[in-house]
Amino acid sequence: MVQINEYYSQLKENYLFSSIARRVENFCALHPQADVIRLGIGDVTQPLTPSVIRALHDAVDEMAVKESFRGYGPEQGYAFLREKIAEIDYRQRGINISAGEIFISDGSKSDTGNIGDILGEDNIVAITNPVYPVYLDSNIMRVGKYTKIVLVSCREENGFLPERPSLHPDVIYLCYPNNPTGTVMSKTQLEWWVRYALDNGSLILFDAAYEAFIRDRKIPRSIFEIDRAEHCAIEFRSFSKNAGFTGLRCSYTVVPKALKARSSVGEISINSLWNRRQSTKFNGTPYIVQKAAEAVYSPEGQAEVRETVTYYMHNADMIRAGLTGKGWKFFGGENSPYIWLKCPGGMDSWTFFDRLLEECHIVGTPGVGFGIRGEGYFRLTAFNSHEKTAEAIERIRGWDESKFFREQ
Amino acid sequence: MVQINEYYSQLKENYLFSSIARRVENFCALHPQADVIRLGIGDVTQPLTPSVIRALHDAVDEMAVKESFRGYGPEQGYAFLREKIAEIDYRQRGINISAGEIFISDGSKSDTGNIGDILGEDNIVAITNPVYPVYLDSNIMRVGKYTKIVLVSCREENGFLPERPSLHPDVIYLCYPNNPTGTVMSKTQLEWWVRYALDNGSLILFDAAYEAFIRDRKIPRSIFEIDRAEHCAIEFRSFSKNAGFTGLRCSYTVVPKALKARSSVGEISINSLWNRRQSTKFNGTPYIVQKAAEAVYSPEGQAEVRETVTYYMHNADMIRAGLTGKGWKFFGGENSPYIWLKCPGGMDSWTFFDRLLEECHIVGTPGVGFGIRGEGYFRLTAFNSHEKTAEAIERIRGWDESKFFREQ
Numbered sequence: 001m002v003q004i005n006e007y008y009s010q011l012k013e014n015y016l017f018s019s020i021a022r023r024v025e026n027f028c029a030l031h032p033q034a035d036v037i038r039l040g041i042g043d044v045t046q047p048l049t050p051s052v053i054r055a056l057h058d059a060v061d062e063m064a065v066k067e068s069f070r071g072y073g074p075e076q077g078y079a080f081l082r083e084k085i086a087e088i089d090y091r092q093r094g095i096n097i098s099a100g101e102i103f104i105s106d107g108s109k110s111d112t113g114n115i116g117d118i119l120g121e122d123n124i125v126a127i128t129n130p131v132y133p134v135y136l137d138s139n140i141m142r143v144g145k146y147t148k149i150v151l152v153s154c155r156e157e158n159g160f161l162p163e164r165p166s167l168h169p170d171v172i173y174l175c176y177p178n179n180p181t182g183t184v185m186s187k188t189q190l191e192w193w194v195r196y197a198l199d200n201g202s203l204i205l206f207d208a209a210y211e212a213f214i215r216d217r218k219i220p221r222s223i224f225e226i227d228r229a230e231h232c233a234i235e236f237r238s239f240s241k242n243a244g245f246t247g248l249r250c251s252y253t254v255v256p257k258a259l260k261a262r263s264s265v266g267e268i269s270i271n272s273l274w275n276r277r278q279s280t281k282f283n284g285t286p287y288i289v290q291k292a293a294e295a296v297y298s299p300e301g302q303a304e305v306r307e308t309v310t311y312y313m314h315n316a317d318m319i320r321a322g323l324t325g326k327g328w329k330f331f332g333g334e335n336s337p338y339i340w341l342k343c344p345g346g347m348d349s350w351t352f353f354d355r356l357l358e359e360c361h362i363v364g365t366p367g368v369g370f371g372i373r374g375e376g377y378f379r380l381t382a383f384n385s386h387e388k389t390a391e392a393i394e395r396i397r398g399w400d401e402s403k404f405f406r407e408q
Numbered sequence: 409m410v411q412i413n414e415y416y417s418q419l420k421e422n423y424l425f426s427s428i429a430r431r432v433e434n435f436c437a438l439h440p441q442a443d444v445i446r447l448g449i450g451d452v453t454q455p456l457t458p459s460v461i462r463a464l465h466d467a468v469d470e471m472a473v474k475e476s477f478r479g480y481g482p483e484q485g486y487a488f489l490r491e492k493i494a495e496i497d498y499r500q501r502g503i504n505i506s507a508g509e510i511f512i513s514d515g516s517k518s519d520t521g522n523i524g525d526i527l528g529e530d531n532i533v534a535i536t537n538p539v540y541p542v543y544l545d546s547n548i549m550r551v552g553k554y555t556k557i558v559l560v561s562c563r564e565e566n567g568f569l570p571e572r573p574s575l576h577p578d579v580i581y582l583c584y585p586n587n588p589t590g591t592v593m594s595k596t597q598l599e600w601w602v603r604y605a606l607d608n609g610s611l612i613l614f615d616a617a618y619e620a621f622i623r624d625r626k627i628p629r630s631i632f633e634i635d636r637a638e639h640c641a642i643e644f645r646s647f648s649k650n651a652g653f654t655g656l657r658c659s660y661t662v663v664p665k666a667l668k669a670r671s672s673v674g675e676i677s678i679n680s681l682w683n684r685r686q687s688t689k690f691n692g693t694p695y696i697v698q699k700a701a702e703a704v705y706s707p708e709g710q711a712e713v714r715e716t717v718t719y720y721m722h723n724a725d726m727i728r729a730g731l732t733g734k735g736w737k738f739f740g741g742e743n744s745p746y747i748w749l750k751c752p753g754g755m756d757s758w759t760f761f762d763r764l765l766e767e768c769h770i771v772g773t774p775g776v777g778f779g780i781r782g783e784g785y786f787r788l789t790a791f792n793s794h795e796k797t798a799e800a801i802e803r804i805r806g807w808d809e810s811k812f813f814r815e816q
Binding site: 001002003004005006008009011014015018041043044045046047048050053056057060061063064065066069070071072073106107109110113114117118119120121122123133134137138141170171200201202203244246247248249261262263264265268270273276277279280281282283284285286287288289385 | 409410411412413414416417419422423426449451452453454455456458461464465468469471472473474477478479480481514515517518521522525526527528529530531541542545546549578579608609610611652654655656657669670671672673676678681684685687688689690691692693694695696697793
């Protein structure tokens with residue numbers, strides 16, 4: 001009789017954002033007149049930019065004509081896009097990455113979720129706490145939650161940077177600028193992790209989905225800015241947040257050719273393994289979407305991205321100013337679209353979620369949804385419009401939350 | 409130190425179609441003047457149809473405007489598309505499938521490759537031989553090739569239908585119309601497999617990617633035409649071949665809610681498991697692509713699909729007539745875009761591949777690439793243009809292949 005993957009029963013029943021969506025849906029059904037403002041899920045709200053739209057229309061027209069129609073593309077992505085990425089995102093910033101090290105895909109959620117396919121089951125996997133749930137859930141699905149996964153605490157007293165692990169993990173997930181805490185890692189701190197990984201033969205899975213939001217030039221935007229990181233790291237990047245591709249779906253993963261792992265048949269190239277995985281279980285990102293991503297690298301496209309990022313970071317500034325005025329403690333929002341606030345009055349995350357929704361009609365994300373170390377915190381995002389963000393801050397400013405404080 | 413998934417070393421080094429592509433590339437580099445006709449990979453050549461193109465342009469325009477912009481969509485797909493599929497592909501054909509049982513994705517290669525994520529490692533998995541390589545490779549990646557995978561022979565004397573398995577597999581992959589042999593399964597034969605699965609508690613993974621090519625009305629186009637199949641089967645369907653979406657990427661998988669599996673925590677809904685997998689490791693198919701797929705269900709879209717299928721099946725008819733005239737033995741091509749020929753003169757598959765490429769400048773697919781039972785056979789596809797297909801047949805007709813026969 002068919003058996004299922006028993007590790008699934010160790011997962012929480014629902015993916016965090018699905019749970020929130022349902023709770024908000026229920027609230028809206030009960031309060032159809034409420035003007036709910038969503039500062040919860042990290043979804044963008046600005047439309048696709050003119051150069052992206054033009055590229056899409058042009059590519060669609062190509063698909064209408066036999067001579068220019070494109071069927072199956074390379075599973076790794078088209079050379080025109082891989083070359084642009086290598087040149088503009090890496091070589092022009094002094095990082096030596098080639099097109100063959102770049103794999104285009106339909107989203108960092110897919111790639112960070114699927115990367116475990118090529119890893120052995122005996123690895124000790126270090127995951128920060130709090131964390132973007134996909135890293136944790138995809139590893140529980142693969143190896144169970146009890147013996148192979150080590151949660152590395154990120155505490156307020158350390159500015160939510162991960163503690164140095166007590167044992168030696170083989171695989172380490174790092175995400176900077178961080179989701180959910182909005183914190184960044186300095187070059188010195190990231191150098192420490194690269195050195196640690198090199199010394200221990202560990203693999204760093206570095207999620208740089210939010211690199212475009214870094215304003216401080218001293219903060220590394222790629223792990224490959226660190227010397228010898230190409231021997232120990234894979235980097236995930238996305239067009240979702242900088243270019244608004246959350247509904248268009250395009251991202252890329254950099255797997256350096258210098259990256260090796262030991263196996264029973266000798267030293268193995270991780271680039272070849274990922275290539276084999278993608279060739280077998282993925283059929284490439286739509287041609288028209290890759291043409292849209294290419295347009296992001298045109299001079300106009302680059303200017304549009306800067307404008308979009310500036311737009312969202314203005315929201316982050318508004319939120320930070322609002323929370324400062326309110327006297328609430330918070331982190332992030334300076335080089336990141338996420339603001340991580342400490343729930344006022346010692347409220348727990350879900351209580352604060354419910355009260356903020358009921359009293360202010362604002363949706364955020366309960367910190368505890370990202371792990372037990374997130375309990376008592378709450379994530380707001382800068383991805384809504386100026387108008388809605390200003391309105392949300394206005395509502396928070398006028399809210400007398402103290403009536404709920406446990407202490408009273 | 410990081411360890412890799414050792415099962416990858418049990419795979420052939422390259423995915424079949426990547427190997428063929430490289431061999432053809434080398435040939436073309438050496439013979440730049442050769443007019444190579446590709447009847448190898450199952451990729452379509454006809455452009456996207458007018459109603460699909462219109463839907464794409466309209467959806468792109470929606471993405472350009474803040475009010476109609478769409479970010480993250482439901483991981484399972486938009487309701488507008490799931491409803492259309494349930495209604496037109498199932499309910500109108502008398503099959504009771506609801507929208508909640510349909511999961512939209514970016515391709516059947518992804519879904520047939522990833523479905524193993526939700527299955528236990530102790531299942532005995534039956535895979536036909538010859539077979540579409542993704543089923544086999546994705547299972548080797550997951551459980552290794554030595555103990556859990558049973559190859560079920562499909563022999564010429566049985567019309568390439570699978571032998572009844574000697575032991576009781578827990579998971580059974582079936583693909584009809586078949587890739588690569590072009591054969592179909594009658595209702596009685598499919599009923600036998602459904603009964604077998606129900607009696608043994610097995611799960612059938614039914615790949616119906618080529619159902620649109622069935623001309624004989626007595627042949628089932630969905631496994632759910634068989635009584636009680638919703639208790640033992642998952643069905644994979646694609647827009648790749650009927651609507652030319654190989655470069656646009658859209659497919660869907662039907663996981664009935666009646667489908668259950670036993671687990672240590674009791675009976676589990678497979679629909680919920682797949683939902684959890686997709687919610688965690690996938691972020692939905694692009695909105696614009698789902699709008700394009702929706703257009704396939706308009707009356708014009710349906711007429712265009714019929715026209716495209718007719719176009720390709722005319723090629724299949726040409727190939728069948730040509731091979732008949734040549735006196736070569738072949739299968740398929742009647743309810744399928746694939747023709748499976750026996751290599752003349754007892755040639756092995758790769759020898760025939762090389763000779764057909766060198767002498768006729770035609771690319772096909774060596775049968776042995778689909779498994780050892782495919783040795784001595786060769787797959788041609790009906791997906792090229794009328795002109796190229798006619799030209800290919802003309803070249804084959806004029807080819808004196810007998811000079812190569814081993815017997816001589």
